[in-house]
Amino acid sequence: xxxxxxxxxxxxxxxxxxxxxxxxxxxxxxxxxxxxxxxxxxxxxxxxxxxxxxxxxxxxxxxxxxxxxxxxxxxxxxxxxxxxxxxxxxxxxxxxxxxxxxxxxxxxxxxxxxxxxxxxxxxxxxxxxxxxxxxxxxxxxxxxxxxxxxxxxxxxxxxxxxxxxxxxxxxxxxxxxxxxxxxxxxxxxxxxxxx
Amino acid sequence: xxxxxxxxxxxxxxxxxxxxxxxxxxxxxxxxxxxxxxxxxxxxxxxxxxxxxxxxxxxxxxxxxxxxxxxxxxxxxxxxxxxxxxxxxxxxxxxxxxxxxxxxxxxxxxxxxxxxxxxxxxxxxxxxxxxxxxxxxxxxxxxxxxxxxxxxxxxxxxxxxxxxxxxxxxxxxxxxxxxxxxxxxxxxxxxxxxxxxxxxxxxxxxxxxxxxxxxxxxxxxxxxxxxxxxxxxxxxxxxxxxxxxxxxxxxxxxxxxxxxxxxxxxxxxxxxxxxxxxxxxxxxxxxxxxxxxxxxxxxxxxxxxxxxxxxxxxxxxxxxxxxxxxxxxxxxxxxxxxxxxxxxxxxxxxxxxxxxxxxxxxxxx
Numbered sequence: 179x180x181x182x183x184x185x186x187x188x189x190x191x192x193x194x195x196x197x198x199x200x201x202x203x204x205x206x207x208x209x210x211x212x213x214x215x216x217x218x219x220x221x222x223x224x225x226x227x228x229x230x231x232x233x234x235x236x237x238x239x240x241x242x243x244x245x246x247x248x249x250x251x252x253x254x255x256x257x258x259x260x261x262x263x264x265x266x267x268x269x270x271x272x273x274x275x276x277x278x279x280x281x282x283x284x285x286x287x288x289x290x291x292x293x294x295x296x297x298x299x300x301x302x303x304x305x306x307x308x309x310x311x312x313x314x315x316x317x318x319x320x321x322x323x324x325x326x327x328x329x330x331x332x333x334x335x336x337x338x339x340x341x342x343x344x345x346x347x348x349x350x351x352x353x354x355x356x357x358x359x360x361x362x363x364x365x366x367x368x369x370x371x372x373x
Numbered sequence: 374x375x376x377x378x379x380x381x382x383x384x385x386x387x388x389x390x391x392x393x394x395x396x397x398x399x400x401x402x403x404x405x406x407x408x409x410x411x412x413x414x415x416x417x418x419x420x421x422x423x424x425x426x427x428x429x430x431x432x433x434x435x436x437x438x439x440x441x442x443x444x445x446x447x448x449x450x451x452x453x454x455x456x457x458x459x460x461x462x463x464x465x466x467x468x469x470x471x472x473x474x475x476x477x478x479x480x481x482x483x484x485x486x487x488x489x490x491x492x493x494x495x496x497x498x499x500x501x502x503x504x505x506x507x508x509x510x511x512x513x514x515x516x517x518x519x520x521x522x523x524x525x526x527x528x529x530x531x532x533x534x535x536x537x538x539x540x541x542x543x544x545x546x547x548x549x550x551x552x553x554x555x556x557x558x559x560x561x562x563x564x565x566x567x568x569x570x571x572x573x574x575x576x577x578x579x580x581x582x583x584x585x586x587x588x589x590x591x592x593x594x595x596x597x598x599x600x601x602x603x604x605x606x607x608x609x610x611x612x613x614x615x616x617x618x619x620x621x622x623x624x625x626x627x628x629x630x631x632x633x634x635x636x637x638x639x640x641x642x643x644x645x646x647x648x649x650x651x652x653x654x655x656x657x658x659x660x661x662x663x664x665x666x667x668x669x670x671x672x673x674x675x676x677x678x679x680x681x682x683x684x685x686x687x688x689x690x691x692x693x694x695x696x697x698x699x700x701x702x703x704x705x706x707x708x709x710x711x712x713x714x715x716x717x718x719x720x721x722x723x724x725x726x727x728x729x730x731x732x733x734x735x736x737x738x
Contacts, residue, residue, distance in 0.1 A: 216463075242383065242387070243383070246383055248379065248380060251383065254384065255384070255387055258388055258391060259391070262391040262392075262394070265395055266394065266398055269398050269399070269402045269403045273403065276460070280462060
């Protein structure tokens with residue numbers, strides 16, 4: 179597939195947004211989107227982890243799994259890599275980047291089980307991206323995720339004091355707003371589509 | 374066969390490599406080595422870096438009060454960190470007020486030791502110890518309150534002031550996590566090898582359910598203590614004690630202490646209950662009335678039923694204070710019980726002229 183990496187990058191943000199088009203990574207999206215600052219931190223952490231795990235998984239898939247004809251093991255391998263990488267990143271940040279650790283620290287463990295991360299690695303395989311395309315897709319998906327959660331946090335902060343029916347408070351209204359945001363993002367779909 | 378072997382080797386190889394890298398990182402990056410911990414600028418400890426301050430202090434046998442066991446959900450384990458504590462964390466914000474934050478107060482379960490640290494803790498926490506007690510008494514005082522007797526291990530003694538409390542470590546049971554819960558000691562300090570507690574049943578309470586439904590005589594129970602700044606003050610002022618429910622516990626300790634030492638002070642104890650069934654320890658209190666220098670016990674029922682055949686005072690304990698206490702001149706007050714009771718008695722006492730620093734209270738939240 180020879181889509182230009184820049185195209186993939188923008189498509190991953192706008193038309194193929196992990197949250198708004200694929201509904202992946204919803205758990206932390208709903209749980210942490212009540213404050214703009216913290217959701218920005220989480221978005222950055224997700225982008226960072228996505229960029230690196232996509233590359234590591236790409237290399238593992240193409241240079242270990244494919245030659246050994248073990249493609250069907252990709253799920254377990256990808257998951258282990260993501261978990262181990264997050265663990266390592268947490269240790270490094272904790273030791274050397276105090277400020278960043280206190281901003282991101284408590285969110286890093288959440289990322290281990292963020293299915294947007296696994297999703298990106300799997301899409302990369304399904305859509306047979308090359309290394310550069312994968313990197314663009316990884317970073318783009320991360321930024322798309324960040325955009326969506328920060329936008330959501332902004333909306334939630336704005337409507338914080340509005341009266342809602344009891345059953346809609348919290349997660350309920352957030353899901354509805356997510357749906358509306360997804361509809362709005364359909365407006366971008368004319369630009370470019372992946373698959 | 375070959376494919377199965379390749380699969381096993383590939384997965385083991387990848388996992389093994391990652392495990393190797395992670396353990397390497399753990400040995401190098403996450404190893405903070407040994408750090409110096411200075412307490413109150415006089416005692417020095419060498420602790421292993423990377424631990425939380427709370428658990429490092431625990432390892433040195435210094436027990437900071439903590440109800441949740443270090444999960445950052447109770448806010449009890451506050452200590453003053455003078456240096457080396459790192460930035461204030463989002464997880465502490467709900468429990469530490471802005472003024473406290475200014476003066477360096479931190480939640481010790483959230484602060485990790487990454488540098489040499491200087492901290493301050495109240496001197497009396499050094500006498501806090503952990504004891505593995507044997508349950509000797511389990512007696513129903515009312516439908517919901519049990520008297521629990523604990524005897525300390527052979528040769529160990531607990532030194533406390535009348536009115537202080539200990540914490541019970543409730544073990545894991547029925548899917549509940551370990552929790553610490555505070556209970557006042559009812560025995561006088563002279564009883565330092567066997568203590569007693571009054572434990573009221575709270576529906577769905579983790580510890581009280583354990584005590585009321587699971588605990589048996591001869592079981593071993595872990596306690597930590599003593600804690601608390603609600604205790605008998607050695608002055609010659611007249612004393613007013615006010616309690617409801619298990620709030621009687623610390624007052625009982627104070628009364629027994631005064632009785633044993635033949636302390637010659639005038640003291641009045643106001644106790645409130647709902648019905649006659651909720652009154653307890655009445656005989657003991659009556660015999661204390663006889664043996665003590667000048668002690669009066671006055672109780673009231675807020676909801677006496679016909680079966681109670683109650684001829685005494687009715688209403689809330691607040692009403693007793695209103696009726697029986699003339700003024701607060703040269704008097705001390707000791708209050709213990711639910712926050713609601715304390716919040717209604719406090720303004721009343723101030724109105725009667727009790728000075729603020731002569732009112733001591735223990736809220737049973």
